[in-house]
Amino acid sequence: MATTEEIRAQLAELVNEVAGVPVEDVQLDKSFVDDLDVDSLAMVEILVGCEEKFGVNIPDEESKNLKTVGDAVAYIEAHS
């Protein structure tokens, strides 16, 4: 089972690939929209990428709650 840090690091790579955000900026307390300037389409793409990368299913009603990097990492930890 991957550690929190391993998931964060993999997610950081994905956010970098999709939205061009430097990997070191993708920390647990950062908000995707407010801190990392990820727009709604890039957010959709990041979540699609998470489903692929971590083998989780993220329903639309759940995706609304994943506001910070920490929210996403916690969701992946709980569902992968």
Added chain:
Amino acid sequence: MSLKASIGSPFARILAVGSATPSRVIDNDYLCQFIDSSDEWITQRTGIKERRWVGEGENIETLCVTAATSAIERSGVALDQIDAVIVATISHYEQTPALAPKLAHQLGLGDAAAYDISAACAGFSYGLAQAEAMIRGGQATYVLLVAGETISDITDLTDRGTAFLFGDGAGAVVLGPSETNGIGPVVWGSDGGQYDAIRMNHTIGSGVKAGVFPTIQMDGQAVFKWATGYIAKAARRCLDEAGISPEELDVFIPHQANNRITDTLLRYLKLPEKVVVARTITHLGNNSAATIPMAMDALLTSGEAKSGQTALIIGFGAGLVYAGQVITLP
């Protein structure tokens, strides 16, 4: 009694392509009169800078005739050799008759079989699959496939989710028998569970009662999610089914729904840098069914793509439906 079966050609290929773009150039600033948006926002979210809409004297018929005439002339196929016409469109606003018989008549194609199909932005690849099967099955020798759209007629200028997306236009190809294969296996399907993701705001009946012409609406994020996830995988399957590796591909012509969908497809498919990628969306917008043949013609005309090269095409849209193939460019 022995019943004869039709016998076709072992293979089919696209012999020629033609297209037609209407005259009215509509830039983002023009549309921002009607919606609370900006050139910067539209460009950043979609890649679209301008699109073409039909103007005075132009309509879906004139666009289709122009595109088809160009494709037929380039193919060198005689008019009386074309035995079937398929028109892919969602913007011929008559329940019946279909546009294809009228087009066949206007083009002088005699009594060619003629019918329309409704597969939205996947319409060209759906039609290509049918045309290929007709030639290989012996139902036709030469087929004219036309994809034409005037989505501007069903665009709500005040809808900030769709007002800027669509452009009008038409593209056409002539297909015929071939000694070598020019059309790979079709990868296609549908997801009617997302019927509402791209929809009309009224049926014809409720529109008449309300005194309005139905317009198109879209759940952009749902479509984006489907296109960047499921469709990316379908595009990979097109290559696999055709037995083509990304390194062997020369040209990629995805449906031009959004430049960012194209970016994602490229990342997923890991296509080499040398692959020429259609980006007609910047100046033509999303031409629905007509997108792929219009982009094909544009790339061949500009010299960016060349006859005989191997191209991956994939269309996806309202239904939801999708279809893609690997083809040899005419």
